[in-house]
């Protein structure tokens with residue numbers, strides 16, 4: 001539970017009493033809603049989005065209760081904010097277990113999971129294949145993953161012989177992981193390698209490996225995924241050098257996608273329809289369509305908001321937000337009377353999109 | 359037709375186990391068959407082998423998703439590619455693809471709720487089904503310990519599929535359950551092949567203790583003495599986790615913990631480690647064991663008594679599949695009754711869960727824009743946090759067959775009340791068995807209307823057991839694991855650096 005506490009305190013601190021406590025839960029579990037996407041963008045929390053997808057609401061609520069009792073957070077304007085004691089605790093937890101630098105929950109949401117499923121099943125398959133043994137219990141049961149691996153092997157068999165393929169895949173993994181080992185003091189390839197199953201030797205479960213390494217299970221899970229993120233990132237930037245590994249990613253789009261309803265709105269928008277028309281066609285409230293636009297502004301760097309907020313006004317809003325160092329709409333509106341709330345939200349979204357760290 | 363030849367070619371066995379040949383011949387003769395074979399004696403072979411001798415496919419209805427997945431992988435591991443499971447693990451796209459290629463498959467596993475889907479039913483109707491298998495057929499009966507309302511409709515579906523030859527399989531069924539199986543599956547001329555539920559190579563022992571502390575020390579000393587591999591059943595995830603940790607430190611065994619709180623990948627790995635003898639002992643909840651074909655389990659210990667005799671028999675049946683001497687030990691303390699009551703109630707949804715489910719569905723209806731049956735179906739497929747698979751299926755079943763929220767609540771509550779009364783009786787029978795005098799094997803057999811007609815050496819604690827034969831032969835030394843990722847990577851790829 002320790003690391004959930006750390007990340008929750010971190011989000012609460014960033015939100016600075018401007019967002020509800022549930023918003024923290026939605027962010028950490030990666031809820032796909034315009035509001036959560038907006039929170040992740042505005043408060044520069046994209047990295048932490050979807051960091052603890054397995055966290056149950058019940059466990060989260062219990063933890064918040066604990067934080068209140070221990071006075072790490074306190075009640076403030078219908079929500080919670082971090083206390084000095086909480087800040088100290090946060091500093092302590094993070095210095096003990098630093099958030100891994102390669103981790104990016106926003107960018108690699110779900111991609112990491114598919115990548116791991118493919119990688120682990122592929123390696124197990126090759127390990128058996130190599131010993132002329134085709135019958136084993138696959139570590140991944142999903143139909144999608146199994147057919148992908150089957151297909152991959154089918155294609156590769158025509159290109160390489162067994163030995164060459166094994167050697168090449170080993171070489172790529174050895175090299176990419178050695179580089180990680182050299183550059184990172186805290187994240188060792190051990191965290192990943194011992195999870196792999198091979199010929200007559202089953203991989204460890206996350207719980208077993210965390211235990212063996214004396215790590216908090218949640219912190220372990222994040223470090224493990226950070227290795228996947230490192231791999232995905234490095235492979236994508238060195239496609240030739242890691243040509244076999246690149247095949248695991250090639251067909252996967254970066255799955256940062258709009259929610260379904262927003263996609264429908266975006267299509268109409270691109271056909272040149274106005275907000276009013278879209279609301280009419282889709283039989284939705286204007287508010288809802290506005291939420292969709294906010295989401296688009298947060299996700300699509302090519303989306304221009306000039307048609308909705310003139311550039312001069314955009315600048316004014318940004319200056320107000322910066323000088324007051326807040327994302328609170330009412331405070332910003334007090335300084336920029338001529339803007340409405342939708343305009344302010346849109347500008348903040350666009351601005352955070354262009355500022356985002358990747 | 360040489361059955362032994364196929365047995366050897368496809369399954370690498372040289373001879374049939376007790377009962378298998380008779381059942382196989384019965385279905386190959388085109389007779390509807392109810393077969394009662396004790397747990398752990400190779401039920402699945404009874405429909406897998408005939409599959410190779412008929413033209414059409416074998417359709418297997420199986421109650422548990424995890425069990426289904428295990429069976430599919432076991433067949434695949436034997437080199438059979440034409441096998442598939444249609445259940446809620448498949449995404450919409452995957453299901454479409456599987457159904458498009460359905461003719462390719464010889465063995466089609468399906469979960470009962472999928473049979474309600476009209477599209478799937480239509481596709482199944484177009485197939486030549488040479489054998490319809492109803493696995494765990496006791497689930498069809500209200501008198502069974504594991505009643506699943508979903509099963510009731512299999513009879514209708516069976517007619518719609520043109521009444522193919524049917525094989526109903528179960529390990530434990532009293533007469534009234536077998537009658538229900540016939541009635542609900544609409545089987546007319548039936549061949550009933552009943553084998554004794556007795557497994558003479560398993561010794562029965564009940565160890566009475568007073569209170570939790572004594573139970574702890576008893577378990578610890580038992581594990582230190584007994585020859586592994588073994589399974590220890592606990593009533594909660596927490597206990598299973600705690601004991602795995604404790605036993606790892608206190609004994610020379612490698613011990614794992616298995617329960618429904620783990621994700622799919624961890625569960626697969628743990629099963630695998632146990633199967634490969636990388637783990638010697640599994641501390642588990644009742645979620646563990648179905649579909650695991652481990653032959654050499656030497657002991658099964660229950661830290662608490664289960665809630666009915668059928669469950670107990672099924673769980674201890676995981677010992678001694680290789681026919682070698684094994685022992686089942688039940689730790690019993692008079693105050694266990696409270697825990698059993700809790701367990702019993704926990705199998706069914708409680709009123710809070712029903713309320714929560716109702717509200718969740720109200721919200722869901724708003725979210726699901728098109729209120730077509732199919733989208734509601736998909737929505738209900740995976741249990742929410744805090745619901746067991748069994749609870750969820752029950753809620754789902756009652757929800758989909760109710761007109762409105764109120765009918766739903768009244769009908770499910772009525773069902774649960776009746777079910778609880780029934781379970782209460784089963785619980786009493788279990789505890790009666792524990793405290794009764796006389797031979798435990800005989801008492802157990804009487805429960806299933808059977809007679810004990812063979813003498814068993816090391817039968818039960820009342821008849822006398824020589825404990826020495828279950829004790830550890832040689833002690834193993836646990837190696838400390840040295841982690842070196844470079845070496846492990848080489849090992850995986852069988853790369854030697856020389």
Ligand SMILES: [Zn+2]
Nearest residue numbers: 797817818821
């Ligand atoms: Zn006896």
